[in-house]
Amino acid sequence: MPDMFPGTSLRPYDAVLLVSFGGPEGPDDVLPFLRRVADGRAIPESRLEEVSRHYLAFGGVSPINSRNRALVSSLRAELDRRGVDTPIVWGNRNWHPFLDEALLGLAGRGARRILMLPTSAYACYSGCRQYREDVEGALRRIGWTPPPVVERTRVYFDSPGFLEANVQAIVESFLRLASAGADLDRIDLALVTHSIPLAMERGSGEPDRPETRYTAQHEALARVLVPEAARRLGLRRIRYGLVFCSRSGPPHAPWLEPDVNEYLGRLAASGAQAVCCAPIGFVSDHMEVVYDLDVEAKATADGLGLSYDRAATAGTHPAFVRSLADLMLERAAVARGEALDAPPASITDIGPWHEECRPGACLEREGDVRVEAGRGRTACTSSGPAA
Known part of the structure; x- marks a missing residue:
């Protein structure tokens, strides 16, 4: 797949901030991590203890941090290939390295304008606005004054590389099932994503455009991905x-x-014989993938007599990494005020996302009213903490 955006500079950005969810790296981290994630969400302690056992079954280590290290390395190599030397820093919302730590490092380097790349491909509160709010909170906590401008890439569920990575993973999964004895034309496909509250679903995407809601984004991708x-x-x-x-x-x-x-x-009740579970809602392996799908869903399928295989996540697939680099270079060109030579790349019928999300996008619940923070712009456009 060729580079979709041939730029060679990330100016005016001084650094790229990869922002992710985070995860524990040992048994003693598990419950403190889960309590941090659940803070203010009225999740019973018994539920946290139940989920902690999922992590402990893997030694208390989430796969997400190692996947993020690999993604940072792959992005660095891709930017180097294009002659871009802008530093890439990684910070998590919920565990080490925390956003506070990453931003303190950038403050020490004198960064004034930062490009944020979240490890979330879709637009909803927990996948977009909450990332921005957490960055703003971290900037307030560390007292960075005057605050830098932090702007994010547009969402990328509709990027060519995300499509290619997921298509290849599904094809390979189907072929594994067929080699194990399943009839290729009788394999079902479950496209799996993280559930969110219905209230968040109704507030997701762009205001007054129901075709951009969280589920609609997945369905738009599926309309291209499955036929391919x-x-x-x-x-x-x-x-x-x-x-x-x-x-x-x-x-x-x-x-x-x-x-x-x-x-x-x-x-199983319909007479299906085999199923491929493809975690298209996840950029890389999380505990939700390696436990919920590789352990729990597989056990369900085994109990039902279904042949089962889980497709890979996009991870560090070369086409996906190239698309992320394209998105960063595209965003930098827009920030410099340059006209793009071609429309932004999008493989879905709902078109490319705006470079800056519209006010009122990706609310925690429909009709939520939030203060527009930071430099007169919202947490869904560019961020710095409110004065």
């Missing part, structure tokens, strides 16, 4: 469904459904 995977496999069609995992809120609050395990039950 079928074409490469020589199939007329693939039966698929969009399903959800990792519900974590209070029991009384409605979240997006169906749960992946419920969906597997439906497939």
